[in-house]
Every structure is written in C-alpha cells, then in structure tokens.
Amino acid sequence: MQILRANGTVLKINKAWEEFWEQSSVADISKYNINSDKKAQALGMTSAFKQALAGITASLRNMKYTLDADTAGTGGVRFLNVRMLPLVKEGEAVEGVVCILEDNSKNRFVELEKEKHQNQLKEEITRRTKQFESLLQFSTEILTINDPTEVFEFVISWAQSLFGLDYSSLLLLEKNGKLVLKDVIGFSRSLIDTFELQTGEGLAGLVAQTQQVAVTENFATETRFTIPDVIGENGITSALAAPMLNKDGLTGVLIGHTKSKRIFAQSERLLYQSIANQAAVAVDNAISQQSLKRSEKRFRHLFESANDAIYLIDLKNDRIVDCNRKALELGGYSREELAGMDKYALYPSGEHAVLDERYKKILLKESLPAVSSHSYIHKDGSHIPVEISTSLVETGGQKLMMNIVRDVSRRKALEEEREETSLRLRRASRMEAIGLMAGGVAHDLNNILSGIISYPELMMLKFPSDSPVQEDLKKVIASGQRAAGVVADLLTVARGAATVKEIACLNELIKSYLVSPEFCKLASLYPQVNFLPSLTPGIATILCSSGHVQKMLMNLVTNAAEAVEGKGEVKVSTSSYVVSEKESSLDLLPGKYTVLEVSDTGTGISRYDLEHIFDPFYTTKKMGRSGTGLGLAVVWNTVQDHDGLVRVKSDDRGTSFVIYLPISPETHTCKMTPGKSSLEELHGKGNLLVVDDEKSQRDIAVKILSVLGYKASAVSSGEEAIAFIKKKQPDLLLLDMLMDPGLNGRQTFERIIRLYPDQKAIVVSGYSDSEDINKLMEMGVLGLLKKPYTMEKMGLVVKEALQ
Numbered sequence: 001m002q003i004l005r006a007n008g009t010v011l012k013i014n015k016a017w018e019e020f021w022e023q024s025s026v027a028d029i030s031k032y033n034i035n036s037d038k039k040a041q042a043l044g045m046t047s048a049f050k051q052a053l054a055g056i057t058a059s060l061r062n063m064k065y066t067l068d069a070d071t072a073g074t075g076g077v078r079f080l081n082v083r084m085l086p087l088v089k090e091g092e093a094v095e096g097v098v099c100i101l102e103d104n105s106k107n108r109f110v111e112l113e114k115e116k117h118q119n120q121l122k123e124e125i126t127r128r129t130k131q132f133e134s135l136l137q138f139s140t141e142i143l144t145i146n147d148p149t150e151v152f153e154f155v156i157s158w159a160q161s162l163f164g165l166d167y168s169s170l171l172l173l174e175k176n177g178k179l180v181l182k183d184v185i186g187f188s189r190s191l192i193d194t195f196e197l198q199t200g201e202g203l204a205g206l207v208a209q210t211q212q213v214a215v216t217e218n219f220a221t222e223t224r225f226t227i228p229d230v231i232g233e234n235g236i237t238s239a240l241a242a243p244m245l246n247k248d249g250l251t252g253v254l255i256g257h258t259k260s261k262r263i264f265a266q267s268e269r270l271l272y273q274s275i276a277n278q279a280a281v282a283v284d285n286a287i288s289q290q291s292l293k294r295s296e297k298r299f300r301h302l303f304e305s306a307n308d309a310i311y312l313i314d315l316k317n318d319r320i321v322d323c324n325r326k327a328l329e330l331g332g333y334s335r336e337e338l339a340g341m342d343k344y345a346l347y348p349s350g351e352h353a354v355l356d357e358r359y360k361k362i363l364l365k366e367s368l369p370a371v372s373s374h375s376y377i378h379k380d381g382s383h384i385p386v387e388i389s390t391s392l393v394e395t396g397g398q399k400l401m402m403n404i405v406r407d408v409s410r411r412k413a414l415e416e417e418r419e420e421t422s423l424r425l426r427r428a429s430r431m432e433a434i435g436l437m438a439g440g441v442a443h444d445l446n447n448i449l450s451g452i453i454s455y456p457e458l459m460m461l462k463f464p465s466d467s468p469v470q471e472d473l474k475k476v477i478a479s480g481q482r483a484a485g486v487v488a489d490l491l492t493v494a495r496g497a498a499t500v501k502e503i504a505c506l507n508e509l510i511k512s513y514l515v516s517p518e519f520c521k522l523a524s525l526y527p528q529v530n531f532l533p534s535l536t537p538g539i540a541t542i543l544c545s546s547g548h549v550q551k552m553l554m555n556l557v558t559n560a561a562e563a564v565e566g567k568g569e570v571k572v573s574t575s576s577y578v579v580s581e582k583e584s585s586l587d588l589l590p591g592k593y594t595v596l597e598v599s600d601t602g603t604g605i606s607r608y609d610l611e612h613i614f615d616p617f618y619t620t621k622k623m624g625r626s627g628t629g630l631g632l633a634v635v636w637n638t639v640q641d642h643d644g645l646v647r648v649k650s651d652d653r654g655t656s657f658v659i660y661l662p663i664s665p666e667t668h669t670c671k672m673t674p675g676k677s678s679l680e681e682l683h684g685k686g687n688l689l690v691v692d693d694e695k696s697q698r699d700i701a702v703k704i705l706s707v708l709g710y711k712a713s714a715v716s717s718g719e720e721a722i723a724f725i726k727k728k729q730p731d732l733l734l735l736d737m738l739m740d741p742g743l744n745g746r747q748t749f750e751r752i753i754r755l756y757p758d759q760k761a762i763v764v765s766g767y768s769d770s771e772d773i774n775k776l777m778e779m780g781v782l783g784l785l786k787k788p789y790t791m792e793k794m795g796l797v798v799k800e801a802l803q
Helices: 016-020 038-043 045-052 105-142 149-161 204-212 229-233 265-304 325-333 348-363 407-458 468-494 506-514 517-525 546-563 631-641 695-707 718-727 745-755 770-779 792-802
Strands: 002-005 012-014 058-066 077-089 094-103 167-173 179-185 215-218 238-246 249-258 310-314 317-324 372-377 381-394 398-407 501-506 529-534 543-544 568-579 589-599 643-651 654-662 687-689 711-715 733-738 761-765 784-786
Touching: 012 468, 016 094, 016 325, 038 045, 038 058, 038 325, 045 058, 045 077, 045 094, 045 149, 058 407, 058 643, 058 695, 077 761, 105 265, 149 167, 149 179, 149 249, 167 204, 179 204, 179 249, 179 317, 204 238, 204 249, 215 249, 229 745, 238 265, 310 325, 325 372, 325 568, 348 372, 348 381, 398 506, 407 468, 407 695, 407 792, 501 506, 501 529, 501 546, 506 517, 506 529, 506 546, 506 589, 529 546, 543 546, 543 654, 546 568, 546 589, 546 631, 631 643, 631 654, 687 695, 687 718, 695 711, 711 718, 718 745, 733 745, 745 761, 745 770, 761 770, 761 792, 784 792
Parallel strands: 529 568, 687 711, 687 733, 733 761, 761 784
Antiparallel strands: 002 012, 002 094, 058 077, 077 094, 167 179, 167 249, 215 238, 238 249, 310 317, 310 398, 372 381, 381 398, 501 543, 568 589, 589 654, 643 654
C-alpha cells in the first residue's frame, strides 16, 4: 500500500510495497511523483489518482506492468489490481490518495493460459468445421457425376486444391492386381493408363498392400519401398497417400505429392482418407452407371434389331410403355398408337384368360411352357398366328414385363404345306394301289362290257322300232354303259390310263354339259337349286381330255347340287389367272391358267371330311345308291393328269372348288362338240383288219363294221396281222393294245410301218398305258377307240381315220 499526497508525491509506503517494488522508504520514494511517472500515465494510474483526488474511488484490474528486474521468471511482467481511495479528514477536503496494490499475476497467467487453450480449441473447431463442410461439399458434388473419367478429374482437382499439393494422382486396382494410373495433375498426361505399379511398389503400392493411409516426408530417406523414377524426375520430396476403400475392399489409391518438404498432420491424413473413401464409392458408382448405360445401350440395340416383335409392359398399370421396330411392322400400328395400349388389346378376347394365367405365373415365378401360341390382331383386323415368350426385365431402374412375339404365319404355312404334301403323298400312294387294282381288271371288264353294250345294239337293228324288245335292249345297253362308267372312273383314278388330249375351250365344254341329258336329269331332281353359269368370254383354250374334263365338271356340279338343302344356288364360272414367280409353288408353276370354279350355298364340308374328300371310295352318301365314292377322286386325278391344281374352300355358308388348268401352248378357235350321228352318216367303205387276242372282241368288231358297210377281216395276234398285211394291205388297221402271248399293239405297229410306212391304224383298248398310246400317236396312229364302245363311237373313229 502507498499513500500519495495531493501533489502526487509519496507520503508513505508499507513493507509489502517496498518488497514488491524493491524501493527504500527514504531514497527512492522521495523523488517519485505519480504525475510525472510515464508508466503510471500509460497504465491509467495517474488518471485513477486524479479521480480519487476528486473524491471518487478508482479501480484498475489486471494492469499489465513490466518490472525492470525479472525475479519471478515471467519476463518482469506483472498483472496488478489497483484501487485509488481518496484520503479525507472528517469535514475537510481530500488531502491525498491511498493506493492499494494487489499482485494478481498468478491468477492472470492461469486465465491467459486458459484463454490461449480456448482460442486454440476454437481455431481447431473452425478448421474441422471447414474440413467437414469441404468434405460434405465434395461428397454432394461427386455424387452428381456419373462418368468415371469426370470422377477421376474431380477427385484429384479437389484434393490438390484442398491440401495445397503440387501433384495429385488417382490409381485404380485392376483385376490383374496392378495399380494403373487413371488421371493426374502435375505429371505428364501420357502416363495415364500406361503407368503401372505392383502392390508394394512405391508409396501407392505400400498403401494398397497395407490398406492404410501413409506419408513420406522425404523420399531421399525412404526405405520402405522402391521409389519410381517419376519421383526423382519431377523433384518430389513429400507425399500423402490413402487407400480408396468401399464395402467390397480396395478400389484404388489416391496420392498427392509436394516438391518441398511437407509434414502432414493427423487431421489432414484423416481428411485425405475420407476423401479417398468417398472417391472409391463415386468411382464404383460411375463405373456401374457406365456399365449399366452400356448394358442398356446393348439391350436397346438388341431390342430394336430383334427379328421378333417385343413389347415392354408396365407392371403398375398393365399398359405397353415401349416396343421395337418389328412390333410396328407386325401389327401395322405406330409407336404412338401402341404406347399406353392395354396389354390384352392386341389379342382376341377369348385368349385373355389364358394370357392372364400366364402373366400371373410369370410374376409368381412358377414354371410354365417357354412359349404359348396365340392370335395377334393386326390393325386391319386380320389375325396373325404368333408365339409369345414372357419374362420380367429391369431397364432404367423400372421393372417391366417383356413379351417377345414371334410371327409364325410363315412356319404355319410351311407346316400346312408339309401336311398337305404328306396328305397328297398318302393319297397318291392309295391312288397307285387302286390304280394297280383297276388296271389289272379294267381290260377284262371292258372286254366283257363290250359284249353287253355292243350285242344289244346289233340286236336292236333286227327288231322294228316299235317292238317292246327295243326298250329292254336299251336298258341293257344303259346298264352296260353305267358299268363302263364305273370302270372309266377307276381308270381315271388309276392315272396313266390311255387318254388322248386335244385343244378345247373350257367354256364350250361347260355349255355342252349344261344341255346334256345328264345335267337335265340333275336339274329335274333339284328344282329348288338355281344353276348359274358365269363364263368369262375369250378365255384361253386348254390341252385336255375333253371327256375327262366334262366328267370332272359333272361330278363337281352333282356334288354341289346334292350339298344344297332346299333353296340355293350352284354357280359355274370361268376366268383367267396369271401365276407370278412370287406366287408359284411346287403345286402351281408360274404361267397362265384357265380357272374353273364350282361353288354352292350348301352347309359346307366338315374339317374331317375335308381332309378325305379326294380319297377313292370315301363318301358321306350311301354307297351304291347316291354314289360310288369315286366322284371327287376322279376330279383330283383329272386335275393332276392335266398338270393343274384344285383348291377347296368351305364353311357354313357353302363350298367352292377352284381348279387351275394350264392354257394350251397354241391358241385355237373353240369348236362345239358334234351332236349324235345317224346310222346312215356312219356308213363307209373299205377293207379293215381287226387285230385282237379275244375272239368275242373280234366277232363284235367284225359284225359292227359289217353293219356299217365295211369289209372286215380279223386275226388273233400281232404276228398273224403282219403275215396278213404282207399278203393284202388293208385300208385301216384296228389294233388291240394288250395281247398275250406274242407282240402287243405297239410292237406290232412298229414292225408294220417298217414294211408299210403309209399304213393307217387306230388303237382299240380296254386299258393301256398313256405312254404307249402317246408313242403310237407319234408314230402315226390316227385315233383311239376305248372299249367298251358303241356302234356310233366306232363308226365316228373309223370314218375320221379313213378320211
């Protein structure tokens, strides 16, 4: 404590003051005046003294004062608490000031140390906050980058800026275990994708091996690993490296270098490790995204280039969200029309339940057939046979149902064509068997029928026209002709039987049939059926066996009339058609065709019956009463013999038979079929030789020829015929084709024309191969007379041959 006079000089000090200031009470204080003490003025003590003189107590806290001598080891610094109290006698003015000094240095030094620690803590918090904010910003921004290359660039740029690095690099761990440089700052960019490190090589290799952050303060003293040449080449001193870790382990290494020596604090290492880990996640995500984009791009390419229609269906609303190019082609819809369409809209309502069941099993992952067959509705309303394969896919993060729809119409057509071919082969096989049977009996049957038909004709000439015997004989002839018709049908079914083809007009053949007794009888049996001819004028002629074509027409019209129940129509029409190369098939070659169509308004043919209608002896009628079961078999074989095609269309509205016949190679004027000739018109003159191994056939032929005015002779073999001709050459030779034993008809004629090239001949046959007949025609035979024959037929053929 110190007492100051009003003038500022010291009146008195106590012992404690003396010890603190190291002042004597006599020598030092006599010269001191607070008003002139510059330190006191600077510290505010002078002002406090004056305030106390004014009667106001003044206080100064933690006044920092530096002593001349440092006895406490604090540099002479003291922290003092000072109070200036006015010294007043009772009732008088202030006489002086009492200055009380308290040394607060110890407490103050404790307070200052505390303040220093608090400031350091604040600075650390501020620094950590900034680091956290930087890491947060880094994490936020890096998650927006999906390209791996951009992630590499972002990471090394951020690390360089945040840590003040001269070089910043990122290396990824490849499948072969090597670290490959992916991006750099500071180093030559030529090192990218070429600079590699083995695990344990260099600081990055050490970090990859230990999977812990590591530093090198000075590469010059580093002994833990081999140092890559690039370090020395760039004058690098220090480095900081951290493993890029994620949930699956090591992805790569993030490493930074400085040219000057750098000591990296622990907090920097931790932050660097956090950035490296964030980079690992970002790199993996970016690579995954890139892989996903590539996968989606490949998917899109496959999706669009697929040969099948593909539809993607949203599982939430069961609507189509996307489709490929083939889907647009398949249905004729635009992409806009298909988008948002219900998943069932492309299929008939009757198939929705089956499809729904299939979709449910797909969602429940139950087993089901790989594909299912359905009908697809085209935009024009037509139905296309398809096969559907269904699966679940995920694209663009969206789960979808994928329908792969394959158009199998071509395959179905091929299957149907194969089935039809197989059916034709089976039918041909049956036809061949029947043909062998028919050919075996036809010759003998026709020889027998010749007597049944011809002898009654000869007998009718002996009775008056009004004789009751005439009618009986006509009935015998009619029965024989019906039997001959059955044999003729068998021979037609047999195919290969002798036929002579001539150029004819289909329209005229139809007209001839429509005025024939057979048609008139048919029309009378079905009065409620309206027969409608619709013949296209000027159609091309055909090369055909007129009798077979008319028989085919008669069978078709008869079947059509019988198919109509009650009132209805049977339409017979002709037209022309050209088959292009594109339309052609094994059944129908390119070219021009004359088309015959016979249609009815009946009840149609069942699917089962439709497969068998051309089979011989197959009939839905009563065998022996309404038909023999050969009618349509004759149609089919006739068409085949004429290199044509028959197509059948049938439903509950009726049936249509469409027959394509090739036009003749030459154009001819259509001629009407001649009418019935009288006996007088058939008469002629000449010497004729009949050659037949059957005596009954020789007798019949000679008698008919004699009635017709000819002089006829007969021999029983080819050898006898040659011997006869050498003696006397006839005007016309009537030659049987099948003779046994010895020479047949063809062999006989071949030998005769060698001797007599101008010899005229006609062939008479109950059954002969078409090939033999054709060869004879080429050799000069003038006609074919089929057994059993009538007097009229023989007369016409003989007269035409002689003329």
